[in-house]
Amino acid sequence: MELKSIITCPNCQYQKEEIMPTDACQYFYECESCHARLRPETGDCCVYCSYGTVKCPPMQEGNCCC
Template sequence: MEIILESTITCPNCGHQKEETMPNDACQYFYECENCHQVLKPKEGDCCVYCSYGTKACPPIQEGSKKTAVKRQGLWRPSDCFLKTVLVYIQDMLPLLNFTHIMPQK
């Protein structure tokens, strides 16, 4: 199955539409509308803004990954797509962190 990376996001606040290229390795949890600057977050049960407000589902969902949250025993728990997003975010942020003030260099 071919993964489609282009999706048009429609802002629920102002109706502005913009075609975006989705990341192919994670779900995008936040998106700022360039028109009204509203920060979009996924609707409950969706893994990302593309699944909530886009014309195409995100690549992990297109590939068949489970949604971000799975309801078990009345609780919403993170699942595949969300955990992958968090891991990618942490990996991207690690080089920016400077721990030398906490742990001196030897």
């Protein structure tokens, strides 16, 4: 299981590598550059599934966490 994902802000394209939580989905994320508050896109369970290079740990294991 991969625990690092690079989140790309859809507003300013800023990228940052983050370590994902293994026991829960992350519903909100604040961009360090433009301070936009990101939420999952419709149909996704968390910000990593919407904006990250790697899906969240529950999705990697085949379990939808929403």
